[in-house]
Amino acid sequence: MIKLQTTITAVTVYPDRARVTRSGAATLEPGSHRLEILELPLSLDADSVRASARGTASARLFGVDVRRDFYTETPAERVRALEEQVESLEDEMRGIDAQDKLLKQEHSTLGELAGQTEIYARGLAYGKVDAEAQMALFDSVRERVKEINAALLELTISRREMERRLQKMQKELDQVRGAKRRERYAGIVEIEVHQAGELTVELTYVVSGAGWWPLYDIRLSGEERPAMAVGYLAQVTQRSGEDWDNVALTLSTARPALAETLPELAPWYIGPVRAQKKKSAPHMMKAAAPAPAQATAGFTLSAKMDDFTVADAVKEAEAALATVETSGAAVTYRVEGAASVPADGAPHKVTVASFELSPNLDYVTAPKLVEETYRRAKATNDSVYTLLAGTANLFSGDEFIGATELELVAPQGEIELYLGTDDRVTVERELKQRTVDKKLLGDRRRLRYGYEITLKNLLPIEAKITLHDQIPVPRHEDIKVKLESAEPKPVEQNELNLLEWELTLASGEEQVVRFDFTIEHPREMSLLRLP
Incomplete structure (x- = not known):
């Protein structure tokens, strides 16, 4: 088995994947050889791996196989280096935690020692110790407690800084890891060489991510x-x-993924609605969902x-x-x-x-x-x-x-x-007429509306303007809407009563567009969303 050192030489990137080409050269003697290409990423599609060879050696390529390798350490150098730094920092933090635990135990012991006032008083009463010796002991305990507190504070600050560094390293490690840890693919290329020489092997494969x-x-x-x-x-x-x-x-x-299969339609079945038994209402009624806001009729x-x-x-x-x-x-x-x-x-x-x-x-x-x-x-x-x-x-x-x-x-x-x-082309829209015919037409009411739109071109050149507006669309057969007049006439009025004008204004020119429409409806019917 010959380990072939390869480098990535070319990559074709698709919208959702990439095809990678690796190449490496080796001098081979006549005979059968198995070339091993290590540390291929886990994101590769094993079915996509292909190999080719060329060079001064006369050889025959039999094929390429893929196997999964497991490592005690992550093979990627950058990932491995970051993992080592993270492990080293975690070891330091464990050492700080151990020191912190010992100092806290000592602090507790000194507190218990200082709290034995009854024993100290009995020693003074029996003359076993003098007051000066006891004060010296208290001073020593107090100074040691100060030292412990200062050491604990220093350890807390050091650990907090290490935690920040550890979080930064872990985020960087998550970014560069890109695949599962301590696993990689390996490619095995089988070649039979008839004449010694140098052979360049290319390995191509598709990766996700x-x-x-x-x-x-x-x-x-x-x-x-x-x-x-x-x-x-x-x-x-x-x-x-x-x-x-x-x-x-x-x-x-x-x-490439869309070329695998052709979408096929499944049967579209329909049938009658089956009657369902009404369920009794629960004792606790849920609050009704708010009604959706009524859609606006805006353009x-x-x-x-x-x-x-x-x-x-x-x-x-x-x-x-x-x-x-x-x-x-x-x-x-x-x-x-x-x-x-x-x-x-x-x-x-x-x-x-x-x-x-x-x-x-x-x-x-x-x-x-x-x-x-x-x-x-x-x-x-x-x-x-x-x-x-x-x-x-x-x-x-x-x-x-x-x-x-x-x-x-x-x-x-x-x-x-x-x-x-563009503020240099101004537009204003104003309602100019809103009247109701006093006479009823066969028990029907007629409303009249008129709008004026004023456009002005303040540009140093002429401006071509597309103007959009609309009149209402009736949603009841007894409601009739009609565009009575428009000056100039719109170039288009579609089935949804959207109006469109194509205007050309010279520099400094002002133009007024006026359109009027009527709405007829039964007298007893009330309409919503009127101007």
Whole structure:
């Protein structure tokens, strides 16, 4: 059995796992050989282990086996070193505890000695000891008690400091351990050599506890000729049980687990409701749950406009860009240069790409919800990169706006981002009419409402604005709602009575949008949620 020393040379990281490649070289003589590769992590999938060989030696590879090894100590050097430090610190703490116990016993003994006043008084009465000797004894006891108290205080302070150090070491140990203690896999490669020479063996295997996800820095600049700079980053994390030091790192969008089986639909059975016997009410009645709040009839703007959360901006780092490759439905990014990712579970950033897009800027507003206009940027992804769903940090020039979630965008797909509010495009919504027809129409009442929305462009350039509003949706067949007039007319009114206008305002221009609608209902019917 030959122990082959190997190092990790390449890693392909998938969203939920990674494929690791180890390589090592050995000079072999003719004959059959079993090469042993030790200290493989427990997170590997034994069925995924594969081996290959090449070199000056003429050899035939028979196969590779995997076995589980057990150790008296954890084989990983960093883990082993931390475990030794933890054990040493625990031994020191046990020594402090022993000293503390002895000092407390001595303190108790001295207290009992000082409490024998009756015996001391009897000795004085019988003349067996003089007062001066007794005072000297008391002084000696008192001084010793002071020394013990000081020593106990010093031990308490030392132990508290050791406990803090121990907690820190244990947390660090939990981070770098990444796998069960004192166990590892070993790979056994069987080779028959026909001609002596050097042979390089590569071992590949898939490990769990690893993955990557995208992170974006999107910076918008310019108004007349806007530009969108996209920084495509990848956050790689792993707790596989072994560090990846100076490896060739590849990121893949493939998901190996989803290729194992095809989802199949089970039969969907339905049937009549079976009558159930009513159960008697318990003596102790539970308090009824509060009724859910009635849903509002407000217009909901695109969720992207509500996704702004203040987050820390990702600092830009100088790094080589990745090379993109496509294989079937998966895309891989080969990071240039060597990368290192320790098995600590912390995210480590690498740069995938940096490119610019040409966005179209406009504004979106729904003043029924909030009297603000939101700046929107739309751009075609004319890069070769597939932008996976992930968090995007947004910048306007040098100003950090916030963060939003970017949906998956393929090459030539459209990116749509909301960049916060802009006070230079104002909007106001006001109820201008609310009347009730005095005459009844066949025992029916008619209500009239009118709204005016005033928009003003204070930008030095023209602004394209998408305006959203609505009229009520009846939920009873005897209630009728009708849009009587709108100026200008909306470009769309859907089945939920959502209205949409596409407006273009020149610099300094003001425009008023007016729409009126009526609501008819039976006179005896009362309506809720009226304006």
